Amino acid sequence: MELGRRGRKRQLDVEDAYWRLILAGVGTVEACRQVGITRKTGYRWRAERGGVPPARLAEDARSSRYLSLLERKRIATLRERGLGVREIARRLGRAPSTVSRELKRNMRPHDYGVYDADLAHARARETGRRERTGKLLRDAALRSLVQAKLELDWSPQQISAWLKIAYPERPGWHVCHETIYQAVYYSGKVA
Numbered sequence: 001m002e003l004g005r006r007g008r009k010r011q012l013d014v015e016d017a018y019w020r021l022i023l024a025g026v027g028t029v030e031a032c033r034q035v036g037i038t039r040k041t042g043y044r045w046r047a048e049r050g051g052v053p054p055a056r057l058a059e060d061a062r063s064s065r066y067l068s069l070l071e072r073k074r075i076a077t078l079r080e081r082g083l084g085v086r087e088i089a090r091r092l093g094r095a096p097s098t099v100s101r102e103l104k105r106n107m108r109p110h111d112y113g114v115y116d117a118d119l120a121h122a123r124a125r126e127t128g129r130r131e132r133t134g135k136l137l138r139d140a141a142l143r144s145l146v147q148a149k150l151e152l153d154w155s156p157q158q159i160s161a162w163l164k165i166a167y168p169e170r171p172g173w174h175v176c177h178e179t180i181y182q183a184v185y186y187s188g189k190v191a
Helices: 012-025 028-035 039-049 069-080 086-093 096-105 117-129 141-150 156-165 177-187
Strands: none
Touching: 012 028, 012 096, 028 039, 028 086, 069 086, 069 117, 086 096, 096 117, 141 156, 141 177, 156 177
């Protein structure tokens, strides 16, 4: 059975090296040459990020809470041998739910049931660094309530506590004060 192309794998280690060079003051063309990519790729990476390096942690600086590439390779090998989720988890020293969730999140229908550790690792890292839309940006009614209270000089702590008291039937509106601070910080205003 021939496997179809599953898309281009992100070269995250190469991309990290490229961004380290850019941050060190090396020009784009020279950075591309040093890491072994084309100028087109370098310019595409810069355009995708708006010229701002990604805020990814190096693999060794990541929390042990996340699966490492080595653990993903072990999952792939053990799965190839026909072992079940519980046995794979036992051998890795992880919870079975972690292994099960990893297989569900990082396998696609076009992978034909084959778990590719490198591809799964790239998918997981890409998912981890994507921008997420905040709750206040998604919910216009909540946003306008928070905005009105901010205009009355309420603190985010006061707004957070008030939302829990005023809307006990709407747990989706029970935002912590940090959510409000982040919305104000990242957008300059809540709206």
